[in-house]
Amino acid sequence: MKIYVDAVNQFLENLEMLLPDSGVPVTRPEEAAPLARQVPQPLRSAMRYSLLLPGKRIRPALLLAAYHLLAEDWQKALPYACALEMIHTYSLIHDDLPAMDDDAYRRGKPTNHKVFGEGMAILAGDGLLNMAFETMLEADITRERPAEAVAAMGEIARRAGVRGMVAGQTLDVTLEGTAPKQEYVEYIHEHKTADLLTAPLTAGLMLAGANQQQLEAGRQYGFNLGLAFQITDDLLDLEGDAALLGKNTGMDAQRGKMTWPAVFGVDKARKDAESCVNKALAALDCFGDKADLLRKLVSGITDRKF
Amino acid sequence: MKIYVDAVNQFLENLEMLLPDSGVPVTRPEEAAPLARQVPQPLRSAMRYSLLLPGKRIRPALLLAAYHLLAEDWQKALPYACALEMIHTYSLIHDDLPAMDDDAYRRGKPTNHKVFGEGMAILAGDGLLNMAFETMLEADITRERPAEAVAAMGEIARRAGVRGMVAGQTLDVTLEGTAPKQEYVEYIHEHKTADLLTAPLTAGLMLAGANQQQLEAGRQYGFNLGLAFQITDDLLDLEGDAALLGKNTGMDAQRGKMTWPAVFGVDKARKDAESCVNKALAALDCFGDKADLLRKLVSGITDRKF
Numbered sequence: 001m002k003i004y005v006d007a008v009n010q011f012l013e014n015l016e017m018l019l020p021d022s023g024v025p026v027t028r029p030e031e032a033a034p035l036a037r038q039v040p041q042p043l044r045s046a047m048r049y050s051l052l053l054p055g056k057r058i059r060p061a062l063l064l065a066a067y068h069l070l071a072e073d074w075q076k077a078l079p080y081a082c083a084l085e086m087i088h089t090y091s092l093i094h095d096d097l098p099a100m101d102d103d104a105y106r107r108g109k110p111t112n113h114k115v116f117g118e119g120m121a122i123l124a125g126d127g128l129l130n131m132a133f134e135t136m137l138e139a140d141i142t143r144e145r146p147a148e149a150v151a152a153m154g155e156i157a158r159r160a161g162v163r164g165m166v167a168g169q170t171l172d173v174t175l176e177g178t179a180p181k182q183e184y185v186e187y188i189h190e191h192k193t194a195d196l197l198t199a200p201l202t203a204g205l206m207l208a209g210a211n212q213q214q215l216e217a218g219r220q221y222g223f224n225l226g227l228a229f230q231i232t233d234d235l236l237d238l239e240g241d242a243a244l245l246g247k248n249t250g251m252d253a254q255r256g257k258m259t260w261p262a263v264f265g266v267d268k269a270r271k272d273a274e275s276c277v278n279k280a281l282a283a284l285d286c287f288g289d290k291a292d293l294l295r296k297l298v299s300g301i302t303d304r305k306f
Numbered sequence: 307m308k309i310y311v312d313a314v315n316q317f318l319e320n321l322e323m324l325l326p327d328s329g330v331p332v333t334r335p336e337e338a339a340p341l342a343r344q345v346p347q348p349l350r351s352a353m354r355y356s357l358l359l360p361g362k363r364i365r366p367a368l369l370l371a372a373y374h375l376l377a378e379d380w381q382k383a384l385p386y387a388c389a390l391e392m393i394h395t396y397s398l399i400h401d402d403l404p405a406m407d408d409d410a411y412r413r414g415k416p417t418n419h420k421v422f423g424e425g426m427a428i429l430a431g432d433g434l435l436n437m438a439f440e441t442m443l444e445a446d447i448t449r450e451r452p453a454e455a456v457a458a459m460g461e462i463a464r465r466a467g468v469r470g471m472v473a474g475q476t477l478d479v480t481l482e483g484t485a486p487k488q489e490y491v492e493y494i495h496e497h498k499t500a501d502l503l504t505a506p507l508t509a510g511l512m513l514a515g516a517n518q519q520q521l522e523a524g525r526q527y528g529f530n531l532g533l534a535f536q537i538t539d540d541l542l543d544l545e546g547d548a549a550l551l552g553k554n555t556g557m558d559a560q561r562g563k564m565t566w567p568a569v570f571g572v573d574k575a576r577k578d579a580e581s582c583v584n585k586a587l588a589a590l591d592c593f594g595d596k597a598d599l600l601r602k603l604v605s606g607i608t609d610r611k612f
Contacts, residue, residue, distance in 0.1 A: 017468060038469045040493075043476040047468070094432060099424035118405035119479050122428065123472055126400060129432065130467035133439050137460035146452035154443035161436035162323060162353070163344045166429055170349040173425050187346075 004061040046116040046124035053107045059084040066204030079139035083132035090128035108246030152203040159195040168192025177256035180263040194226025220283035228276035234259035244306045273302045310367040324354045352422040352430035359413045365390040372510030385445035389438035396434035414552030458509040465501040474498025483562035486569040500532025526589035534582035540565035550612045579608045
């Protein structure tokens, strides 16, 4: 996956809208030579700060890998890949706010609102969500294949929105402190986490012109990878290494979060994660050898330490 | 404009994603008959609350009127019109938060976070911004005319985002309490307000397949209408009737906001608003009699009392 991750990091670092400038806080529109330079400070720094923190870049890498299953010109899909990272990053910034999870550290660094203040963190999140759509709408591939692009953007929007990630987030916040319950933890994990790990597969495949069977295989892989990823996350919060994770552990229990081990116990949680990995692997059969990268990725997901 | 406003209100009230349900707090995905019903409570109520408060619906009505200049089937553009209202509403919800303007009333009712709590208000705003793009991407017109749709969505995204409304919002928050300055108030009013009143014109015209001259005329009209609208808003906060406005007056001065009268004085502010109205009227010449509705709208904008 390194080739994808490197390409994603390069794309994000060179986003014209977020390039660091000479420090002028505001540029008047009529004086600004390139329109892209109009993003004012400190908004630009706040967005860059969270977007460029070292991350696994798993969502964008998955989208590129999925697209690459069916088409060679995977670089064309970079704006869509990076749009997913923007959506993921906005959700973390808002999730960390005092009114939500009230977290002080993320990926080993102070959270956005700790550095830039709450108001700016809210705006940086709003800006990144909006920028995800701007980035996709302005991409070459969108102009060249508008029908596929509209389908892929629709898929990303649905899974990121109030029937997807935002829905999961709502339940996660609303049900804090209530008794662990199977139907709730399933709903939260599916929407809060798996939806944004399924979207890279389905949207990447749609962009490359996949057929229904391929889309369904991608959906199965993404959903099971997402569930395995979140169960592992729950387990790491319970028994992981805070230094490696870059954040405090034991927070889920302290907050009364609905987690997989809280509902099913640690042993069943481990088994369920493994079973998801196997289902994800099985879903890849129709793609043959081309899917080896995706096989490797999901195989290691339950072993991760951070 | 009443025919447009009524159509907008009907569209918003019947949004499948936000229909009130029987009160079940969560619907499990596999049990949910129509996918659209998956939006969980209290998120759905929080979004409906702000979206359905009585409002002027000026942005969606403008988009429909602009589209109607060039095409008869204006109902086709309703999803785009209502997407603008969703973006406008999300920006108000986040703007009212304690970390931003800390407002308790909006349109005569308690603000979103006063009713649903800060966390839910943040999620409702995020959900509405995302839903704006979902609504456009799922619209019939987007499938039928993907190239025009992509152009219109790109225009809306740019003017709503970090080079548009969010940029204006950033300066509005950042510069609170600093000395009034012409270049700042121009930047804030252009981006915080005029961008989201220009987008209905340009996006509506793009959707209807306008040529460059028509787009430029729409841009001129929208920008000048937007500036006249915001200057009038500034004047109303200074000398308007709180009961009619449904919110407290004198807040701009109290907060040290960058307003037009604070920079230029009341007399020049009134003159500038009138001059914007005249420029907006002049821009409509190329549309002939068809633009009479838009003429009437901008002529009354400086007389409004709320």
